[in-house]
Amino acid sequence: MPFSFDFQTRSALIAFLLLLAAASSLAQQPQAASTLQQITSELEPSNGVWTAQQIAAMGRLRDAALRDAYATTELQHLTDNIGPRLSGSPQAQQAVEYVAAEMRALGAEVQMEKTTVPHWVRGVETGQLVSWPGMGPDATQKIVLTALGGSVATPAEGLTAEVIVVDSLKDLNALSPDAVKGKILLFNEHFDKRLAAQGLGFEAYGQAVAYRAGAPALGASRGAAAVLVRSVGGAEYRLPHTGMTEYDPQLTKIPAASVTAEDADLLVHLTSQGHVRMKLTLTPQTLPRADSYNVIADWKGSEHPEQVVIVSGHLDSWDLGTGAIDDGAGVAVAMQAIHLLSQSGIHPRRTIRFVAWMAEEEGSDGAQTYLAEHSGDIANHVGAIESDSGAGHPTGIYLAGKPELQAWLHPISQVLEPIGATQLVISKETGADISGLTDKGVPSFAPLQDGRFYFNYHHTAADTFDKIDAHELNENSAVMTVLAYALADSPQPAPR
Numbered sequence: 001m002p003f004s005f006d007f008q009t010r011s012a013l014i015a016f017l018l019l020l021a022a023a024s025s026l027a028q029q030p031q032a033a034s035t036l037q038q039i040t041s042e043l044e045p046s047n048g049v050w051t052a053q054q055i056a057a058m059g060r061l062r063d064a065a066l067r068d069a070y071a072t073t074e075l076q077h078l079t080d081n082i083g084p085r086l087s088g089s090p091q092a093q094q095a096v097e098y099v100a101a102e103m104r105a106l107g108a109e110v111q112m113e114k115t116t117v118p119h120w121v122r123g124v125e126t127g128q129l130v131s132w133p134g135m136g137p138d139a140t141q142k143i144v145l146t147a148l149g150g151s152v153a154t155p156a157e158g159l160t161a162e163v164i165v166v167d168s169l170k171d172l173n174a175l176s177p178d179a180v181k182g183k184i185l186l187f188n189e190h191f192d193k194r195l196a197a198q199g200l201g202f203e204a205y206g207q208a209v210a211y212r213a214g215a216p217a218l219g220a221s222r223g224a225a226a227v228l229v230r231s232v233g234g235a236e237y238r239l240p241h242t243g244m245t246e247y248d249p250q251l252t253k254i255p256a257a258s259v260t261a262e263d264a265d266l267l268v269h270l271t272s273q274g275h276v277r278m279k280l281t282l283t284p285q286t287l288p289r290a291d292s293y294n295v296i297a298d299w300k301g302s303e304h305p306e307q308v309v310i311v312s313g314h315l316d317s318w319d320l321g322t323g324a325i326d327d328g329a330g331v332a333v334a335m336q337a338i339h340l341l342s343q344s345g346i347h348p349r350r351t352i353r354f355v356a357w358m359a360e361e362e363g364s365d366g367a368q369t370y371l372a373e374h375s376g377d378i379a380n381h382v383g384a385i386e387s388d389s390g391a392g393h394p395t396g397i398y399l400a401g402k403p404e405l406q407a408w409l410h411p412i413s414q415v416l417e418p419i420g421a422t423q424l425v426i427s428k429e430t431g432a433d434i435s436g437l438t439d440k441g442v443p444s445f446a447p448l449q450d451g452r453f454y455f456n457y458h459h460t461a462a463d464t465f466d467k468i469d470a471h472e473l474n475e476n477s478a479v480m481t482v483l484a485y486a487l488a489d490s491p492q493p494a495p496r
Contacts, residue, residue: 048411049490057489058415058482061340065478066419070339072470074102075332079322079465086319087359088119088290095315096293099356102335103297106342108354112293115369117359119290120150122319123283125257130160131277132270143263145228146240146320147282148212148256149362150247154226158281159184159255161225165271172218181223184278186230187211188264191455193234201234201451202389205458208232209243216256217248226255226280230264235456238262242318243459244362255282294366295356299338300347301488307350309487310384311337311480314360314433321463325454329473330387331356333447336477337484348489350382357433360388367433378437383487383494384444385480386431390458391473392450396423397483400430401443404495412486419475423448443487443494447479 047055078085078095085092096112103110127143129135164179165186166172172180189211192204212229219227231241238260247253257280259267270276295315301307313330317323338354341347358366374381396413399405406424413422429435430446438444450472457463487494 045414061481062478066474071332071336071477075328078328079324084319085317087117087316099295108297111296115366116289117292117365118362119287121285126281133274145257145259146242147284148245151256152253154255154282160279163276184226185219185224186228188230196234201455213246220251220254228259231258233455236261239460241459292358297354299352301350302347303349305351307380308353310353311484312355312386315356320461324465325390327388329391333477333480337481350488371436378440381442384434384437386434389449390454393472394421394447394479396421396448398427398430398446400438402495
C-alpha cells in the first residue's frame with residue numbers, strides 16, 4: 001500500500017524542515033556578508049595608508065599631467081634643438097646644462113654630480129660585397145650597417161674577407177676550428193617579431209641581444225677578422241640597430257658592426273650558393289674618458305627632507321637618431337613630475353629627487369658614481385623610479401622589492417584607473433640606472449608600457465621626436481608623478 005503520514009507526523013516533519021531551513025539560512029549569513037564585503041571592497045577600494053585628501057591630491061596631479069604640455073615641450077627641445085647625446089659629446093654636455101637650468105627655474109635645488117664617461121666617436125662605416133655567386137662584371141652591392149658601440153676600427157683602407165654565416169653559437173661550435181679564421185663572421189640571430197607583437201618586446205630583445213654583446217669575443221676566439229650581427233629590432237626598413245658590445249680583455253679586439261635584417265637575409269642567401277667576399281670599413285675612435293655629470297634636482301620634503309624618492313631617466317643617447325624614446329622621454333616625464341609639484345605648490349613629506357643619469361648606454365657610469373657618492377645614505381632612499389622603456393601607453397607599474405608592495409600600492413592603481421594603468425607587476429629589475437639601489441633593498445619602480453613598437457626604433461636613426469604620442473607621454477607623466485607623490489607623502493615609507 002502507498003506510504004502515508006498521519007497528521008501529527010506530518011506536522012512534526014514540517015516543523016523540523018522549517019527549523020532546518022532557518023538554521024541553514026543563519027549558517028549562510030556570514031558567508032553572504034563576506035561576499036558582500038569583498039564586492040564592496042572591489043568597487044569602493046580602501047585608501048590604504050593614504051588619507052582621502054592625499055588620494056584627491058593624486059587625482060589632481062594625474063589630471064594636471066594629462067593636460068600639461070611641459071613634458072612634450074622639453075622632449076622636443078632635447079631631441080630637435082640639442083640632438084643626439086652620446087656620452088662625452090658636446091651635445092651631452094649641452095643637455096646637462098639645459099636640464100639643470102630648467103630644474104633651477106622650477107625652484108628645485110640642483111646639483112651637477114661629476115662623473116667620468118666613455119668617449120667613443122663613430123666615424124665612417126661602409127660595407128659592400130665585392131664577390132658573390134652570379135655577380136656581373138665589375139659589380140658591387142652595398143651592405144647597410146653601423147658600428148656597434150665601443151667597436152675598434154678596421155684598417156683605414158678597410159678590410160676585405162670572406163663572409164661566414166651562423167645562426168647560433170651551436171652552429172659556430174659545429175664548424176671546424178679554423179673555419180672562420182681571417183673571415184668576417186655574421187651571427188644571424190632573429191628578433192622575434194611575433195613575440196613583440198604580443199606586447200613582449202623586451203622579452204624578444206632579451207633573447208637576441210646577447211649576440212650583439214658577445215659577438216666580438218666569440219669571433220675573436222675563433223680568429224675572425226671582424227664580426228657582424230643581425231640588427232636587434234622589429235622594423236625591417238633597412239635600418240641598422242646599434243648598441244654597446246663587449247670585448248674579452250684576454251682576446252684580440254676585432255671590428256664589430258650590425259647589419260640590417262634585409263642585408264643579413266641577403267648574405268644568408270648568397271653564402272648558401274658559394275663564396276661571398278665583403279669589404280668592410282669602420283673608423284671609430286675611443287678617446288680618453290671625459291668628464292660629465294648626473295643632473296640632480298631636489299624638490300625638498302616638508303617633514304623628512306633627508307629621505308628621498310627618485311624620479312629619473314637617462315640623458316645620454318645613441319648617436320644615430322636623437323634619442324626621443326631612448327631615453328629623452330624618460331627624462332621629460334621625470335622633469336614633468338617636478339614641474340607639476342611646483343605648479344601645484346605641493347611639498348610632500350619626503351624629498352622627490354629628479355636624476356638625469358649620464359652614460360647609461362655605455363655602461364651606466366653615472367649610476368655607479370651616484371651609488372659611490374651616496375653609499376652612506378642608501379637607508380634614506382625610500383623609493384626609486386626610472387622610465388627607460390619609451391613613451392608608449394602605460395598599463396601599470398613594474399615594482400621590485402618585497403611582495404607586500406603589491407597590495408600596499410593597490411590604492412595607487414585605482415587612482416591611475418582612468419588612464420588604464422592599473423596593473424602592478426612584480427619584476428626583478430625596473431631600470432639599469434636604479435638597479436644598484438634595487439640590489440641594496442630600495443623599493444624600485446618603472447612605468448609598465450606598451451612594448452609592441454619600441455624596438456622598431458630603439459637604437460636606430462628612426463628614434464626621433466615624431467615617434468612620440470603627446471597624450472601617451474602625458475599618461476606616463478601621470479604614472480611617474482602620482483607614484484612619486486604617493487611614495488613621498490605616505491605616513492610611513494613603503495615596505496622594505
